[in-house]
Amino acid sequence: MHPSKGISGSLSSILNGKRIILCVTGSVAAYLSPAIARELMRHGADVHAFLTPDAVKLLGPQLLHWATGNPVITELSGELEHVKYAVGSDLVLVAPATANTIAKVTHGVADNAVTALLLTAMGYGKNIIIVPAMHEPMWLAEQTRRNVEALRRWGVTVLEPEIVEEKAKLADPAYIVEHVIRMLHPKRLPEGVRVLVSAGATAENIDPIRVVTNQSSGRMGLEIALEAYRRGAETQLILGYSVVEPPRYIPTTRVTDSESLRKTLQTRLTTNPPAIYFSTIAVADYRPRHVWDRKVDTGTTPDLKIELRAVDKILPIVKSISPSTVVVAFKAEYNVDDETLLQRAEKLLEYSDIVYASDVGRPGSEFGSKTTTGIIIDSERKVIHVENLSKHQVAAMLLDLTASKLKQLGM
Ligand SMILES: Cc1cc2nc3c(=O)[nH]c(=O)nc-3n(C[C@H](O)[C@H](O)[C@H](O)COP(=O)(O)O)c2cc1C
Incomplete structure (x- = not known):
């Protein structure tokens, strides 16, 4: 076992046996992704990271390899990682999600490991949570509004960013983790209770x-x-x-x-x-x-x-x-x-x-x-x-x- 996995299940076993794909894109908020991965692991999840080329430039794959204890996917190969990981996932979490990746997913673009995985996961009807982070004007732009609306219509959960200092900042990591648990809880109450x-x-x-x-x-x-x-x-x-x-x-x-x-x-x-x-x-x-x-x-x-x-x-x-x-x-x-x-x-x-x-x-x-x-x-x-x-x-x-x-x- 990778030594980083020693924290698995230290908070709860609620996500035991759940495989979560954490997609990271080229936003400054990428620095929070390793902490999100670690918190999901503390609840028992097995986390695998996918990075866009811009996320690789900002964060690099090593930190997430350390954080998750699993190899990080930064490009596709003959292994067909986008299919393999989409099929085997319980939930795909995109945190942070750039305006660019949100636009690509909405329009079916699959030009890197993250977008190809997302399109495949959507086709399989998997649980998907997208957590945007960007400057406020990018968030308010009509294109982003329409893209987010479309994603929600298609059953994707888009968590609202927190508007602070003219930035649409990534939702609180604790809230993101709670939302993942909410979606995967083995004892979910009937819808709308x-x-x-x-x-x-x-x-x-x-x-x-x-x-x-x-x-x-x-x-x-x-x-x-x-x-x-x-x-x-x-x-x-x-x-x-x-x-x-x-x-x-x-x-x-x-x-x-x-x-x-x-x-x-x-x-x-x-x-x-x-x-x-x-x-x-x-x-x-x-x-x-x-x-x-x-x-x-x-x-x-x-x-x-x-x-x-x-x-x-x-x-x-x-x-x-x-x-x-x-x-x-x-x-x-x-x-x-x-x-x-x-x-x-x-x-x-x-x-x-x-x-x-x-x-x-x-x-x-x-x-x-x-x-x-x-x-x-x-x-x-x-x-x-x-x-x-x-x-x-x-x-x-x-x-x-x-x-x-x-x-x-x-x-
Ligand atoms: C330092 C830096 C920070 C950035 N932060 C954000 C951000 O928070 N949100 C965003 O939508 N774009 C941000 N961008 C722009 C994206 O990186 C750019 O649109 C890129 O094409 C996104 O690619 P990706 O979606 O494939 O990761 C940032 C760029 C740089 C250089």
Whole structure:
């Protein structure tokens, strides 16, 4: 084995057994291609690079040979590399793609290793992702617009560049890798499935700058949103206060208190009902009966008495507005035995299909930690015990369960 392949599968095994052809063209963004190749390998992919003559001038083949651990194809020979690699590929990724290569592919030109491979792969109906990078005027030129439109019409995925400093810059490499995973995920959800996730904590004002809240970090919800996105869902996030930041490719609506959460949810459920709703957000259970309209001064008010009242529960509105939505509810308990945890989880099944109740009092399961301990229970009273698993693993388990629920419902 080439020593560079030692990193294979170090992040996940999601792309195990997948062969990805990474085409690199003559753009300055070619310097990012080796890092993209390495990240795909860390998820288990076998990456083979094809370079255009201009990419060879800019980058040279050696760096990508090192990065992928595989020989780099820069020209065609009697081996018919364009056919051999197109047939054996699971996905062809062109990153970066120049305006020139995009134009050639659109018009069926096959005059170098990259364009010949792309035309062949398109003929075979392979998965193709094109990631453009160029000066903004090249991107805006009518010819490029039409070429990109045609490629999309033919089923090629073209990722939008980021317009910065009058350049249409290569999309974020992390986003490119996520998109590859999304296309090749072995547990892809049905096309067009909408998943809504709420995460983080809400807070209720005491005065204009002080709040009553809880310690939810938003980590569990974010892991669920990321996993749903990876499985191909149209994923949206409603996020309260959180210590984690969502990536830009997941549309996110911010909420502050329970009222703004209620309104956002009501609108979303009415106008765009999701197939699955993960109610991960930890609503601040209490709100002050009285809210001071200016900052309370500790000098004049050393003892502040705040009377708190429980806020109305929000979960019940979900099924009442959108009965067909599969609802996953979450509950956090503190230092209780499994039986009590189970009893409290069961209560939430009145408004949901699946519940995950965690005990944030157990070591490794605290708010904000990357691991969690608790109990999953579904409407058929099937119970799964979760013992110190990563929140990502639990997110994957919950998505498996909701996917089979959707199947049962014929969705
Ligand atoms: C240093 C340098 C950087 C370039 N960067 C880009 C770029 O980012 N995007 C682009 O479309 N063209 C860029 N070009 C122009 C392309 O290299 C040129 O159009 C070439 O014909 C592309 O060939 P290819 O598509 O076969 O790789 C650049 C040229 C040079 C010399």
